[in-house]
Amino acid sequence: MGVNPLLPDAPQAESGTWTHADRRWMQEALRHARHAGAHLHEVPVGAVLVLGDRLLGAGCNQSIQRHDPTAHAEVMALREAGIAIGNYRFPDSTLYVTLEPCAMCAMALVHARVGRVVYAAPDPKTGAAGSVFDTLISPRHNHRINVDSGLYAGLSAHLLRDFFKDRR
Numbered sequence: 161m162g163v164n165p166l167l168p169d170a171p172q173a174e175s176g177t178w179t180h181a182d183r184r185w186m187q188e189a190l191r192h193a194r195h196a197g198a199h200l201h202e203v204p205v206g207a208v209l210v211l212g213d214r215l216l217g218a219g220c221n222q223s224i225q226r227h228d229p230t231a232h233a234e235v236m237a238l239r240e241a242g243i244a245i246g247n248y249r250f251p252d253s254t255l256y257v258t259l260e261p262c263a264m265c266a267m268a269l270v271h272a273r274v275g276r277v278v279y280a281a282p283d284p285k286t287g288a289a290g291s292v293f294d295t296l297i298s299p300r301h302n303h304r305i306n307v308d309s310g311l312y313a314g315l316s317a318h319l320l321r322d323f324f325k326d327r328r
């Protein structure tokens with residue numbers, strides 16, 4: 161059962177040219193997503209925040225468990241990174257997340273001055289990188305974030321589909 165993200169032919173539906181580091185970190189985000197779904201019974205979304213080749217923070221959805229509507233994977237990764245480096249801004253960092261960020265997380269990423277966001281699957285219900293809202297990509301922010309998408313999109317979508325299928 162499940163899908164092994166480490167299979168060499170795993171990438172699919174890609175829109176960009178991905179580096180080895182991109183693949184490695186998105187695989188790590190997928191690992192956190194899988195953990196959320198399989199062990200925490202949370203919607204399987206995972207995120208990692210990376211600076212250079214250093215992992216600053218990681219997280220997965222924990223809203224139900226923590227009774228916290230803001231405990232999305234991106235926010236959890238930002239919180240962990242803030243504690244780790246003793247700062248609330250992360251210029252030049254990259255956030256890898258398995259699902260298109262919502263408006264709340266998109267704004268948090270702008271506040272955090274994250275340099276780049278890579279997300280796997282689009283979220284047609286709440287995505288804020290263009291699917292529903294444009295928060296993450298709005299030119300009106302004084303901080304601009306580079307956004308790439310589609311890396312392991314099929315794997316992430318599969319994980320989400322399986323999760324909701326099992327709950328029915």
Ligand SMILES: [Zn+2]
Pocket residue numbers: 232233234261262263264265266
């Ligand atoms: Zn969110």
